[in-house]
Amino acid sequence: MTEIAGTIDEMLTLYPDTVKKNRKKHLIVRDEAAACCPQIEANTRTIPGIISQRGCAYAGCKGVVIGPIKDMVTITHGPVGCGYYSWGTRRNKARADDTTPADSIYSQLCFTTDMQEPDIVFGGEKKLARMIDEVVAAFHPRAINVCATCPVGLIGDDIVAVAKAAGERHGIQILAYNCEGYKGVSQSAGHHIANNNIMEKIVGTGTERKPGKHVINLLGEYNIGGDGWELERVLTEIGYTVNCVLTGDSSYLDIRNLHLADLNLVQCHRSINYIAEMMETKYGIPWLKVNFIGIESTNDSLRQIARCFDDEELTKKTEEVIERETARIGPILDQYRKILVGKTAFAIVGGSRSHHYQYLLRDLGMEMIIAGYEFAHRDDYEGRQVIPTIKPDADSKNIPELHLVPDEKMYQEAHVHLNMSKEKYEELKAKVPLNYYEGIYPNMKKGEIIIDDANHHEVEMLIRTAKPDLFLSGVRDKYIVHKMGVASKQLHAYDYSGPYAGYDGAINFARDVVNALTTPAWKLITPPWEKEPEIRSESNA
Numbered sequence: 001m002t003e004i005a006g007t008i009d010e011m012l013t014l015y016p017d018t019v020k021k022n023r024k025k026h027l028i029v030r031d032e033a034a035a036c037c038p039q040i041e042a043n044t045r046t047i048p049g050i051i052s053q054r055g056c057a058y059a060g061c062k063g064v065v066i067g068p069i070k071d072m073v074t075i076t077h078g079p080v081g082c083g084y085y086s087w088g089t090r091r092n093k094a095r096a097d098d099t100t101p102a103d104s105i106y107s108q109l110c111f112t113t114d115m116q117e118p119d120i121v122f123g124g125e126k127k128l129a130r131m132i133d134e135v136v137a138a139f140h141p142r143a144i145n146v147c148a149t150c151p152v153g154l155i156g157d158d159i160v161a162v163a164k165a166a167g168e169r170h171g172i173q174i175l176a177y178n179c180e181g182y183k184g185v186s187q188s189a190g191h192h193i194a195n196n197n198i199m200e201k202i203v204g205t206g207t208e209r210k211p212g213k214h215v216i217n218l219l220g221e222y223n224i225g226g227d228g229w230e231l232e233r234v235l236t237e238i239g240y241t242v243n244c245v246l247t248g249d250s251s252y253l254d255i256r257n258l259h260l261a262d263l264n265l266v267q268c269h270r271s272i273n274y275i276a277e278m279m280e281t282k283y284g285i286p287w288l289k290v291n292f293i294g295i296e297s298t299n300d301s302l303r304q305i306a307r308c309f310d311d312e313e314l315t316k317k318t319e320e321v322i323e324r325e326t327a328r329i330g331p332i333l334d335q336y337r338k339i340l341v342g343k344t345a346f347a348i349v350g351g352s353r354s355h356h357y358q359y360l361l362r363d364l365g366m367e368m369i370i371a372g373y374e375f376a377h378r379d380d381y382e383g384r385q386v387i388p389t390i391k392p393d394a395d396s397k398n399i400p401e402l403h404l405v406p407d408e409k410m411y412q413e414a415h416v417h418l419n420m421s422k423e424k425y426e427e428l429k430a431k432v433p434l435n436y437y438e439g440i441y442p443n444m445k446k447g448e449i450i451i452d453d454a455n456h457h458e459v460e461m462l463i464r465t466a467k468p469d470l471f472l473s474g475v476r477d478k479y480i481v482h483k484m485g486v487a488s489k490q491l492h493a494y495d496y497s498g499p500y501a502g503y504d505g506a507i508n509f510a511r512d513v514v515n516a517l518t519t520p521a522w523k524l525i526t527p528p529w530e531k532e533p534e535i536r537s538e539s540n541a
């Protein structure tokens, strides 16, 4: 392990001093002696000239949070490239149901105003208004989202005014998102902008609570490769009414009723913690951080949720389902574990999966020795207790903070939502970490590395030295890593596979990883540095 830690110095020696100083702050080596996580620099600008793995605010808003809402048309106001390249790349699945017929599902379509030079010169507002009219005439959606791209902000098109006027014209809700790509240092800014609008404009406008004794929302689950469906299967069987999975396979109708649930579960803390927190403030609904990636962590999460309701029958059913599912998949995983035991992984993913997949890998006998995030914040590394100490900078101040107050009619104290006495709730809080996330650090082992906003040079150096058996990331580096002779799996889109969540997901993941590691192709590849001398430039040599 010390060998990996040593890599960091080697990796940094190539940098000019200022870059070295900066990048050092984005790295942590897990030290067992340190009780809490050392401070990491995160959610700050990538150094100009360095190509990192991050996306833009528009990607975080349109692609991640609102894009999956199936019965809303989402219009990209901007050049066609922004619309086209954000179309169908994330594998957030949706299907028709009782309230949303197949011809009302738009999440798989691409709508864009295709701004041209004249629109940039003379303004694009009229074109956007015409486009909304066309969309309403042709598709009759329940509601529409309009997302701004960089040029829209630069020329000053007032998309909020256009959306408002069109909404009045057509009698439906039309939301405008000022999520210009440059609004933040990464897609994380777009998550926040989307969370704000959803919370302010959609949540709370419905009045229908779904029937059931225990009604829950699953927030920050986007149904990539069908993950949300696997979780709904398990949660429904245990006895919960899943009010809404936000936003995987979600509908505008369900989001309107988001506040009519007893408990919010948070899978991806990074992308949705704002809504969880705002719902706690406005409606008093408590939230619980869960992780449904991995068998043990799924079992743990299910037990924690059951504890929140203090219902004997529910607890019994939870144990029954856990026992049955674990027994069902155990023998299958045992086979895979024989091949995977002792293998190592290196992951760089957005802002939550590098933590979540550590559990599934451990279930399979593997260990994630390097965990990287593209755009996580300090709380995702160090735990939420650091939030009050994070100083806002010019970039974070770009995004409005909504200051909500308890809703006069709908606010209830958390113990009322959970149908228990205040005393019982206090006892529960001591046992279950409600409204809290501890971050990635505590789950890592001594000598393991945490890296924020890594770039290609760093990835290459870490792979050379740490020699992981498996690299978990996205399509941008998948094939580069293959050429180094290392198996690589896409953890964003699952390489067209999935689901990877819950019980069935664990089997799919184990099978895919075994296939990736055992293909004979690796024997045919020699990493470039083993067959040719390295060429370094004079100035940096």
Ligand code: CFM
Residues within 6 Å of the ligand: 060, 064, 090, 187, 222, 224, 268, 269, 270, 271, 349, 350, 351, 352, 353, 354, 491, 492, 493
């Ligand atoms: Fe949350 Fe996500 Fe992620 Fe994310 Fe993403 Fe994604 Fe991701 Mo790709 S919402 S932070 S912005 S878990 S699209 S479903 S895989 S980078 S780690």
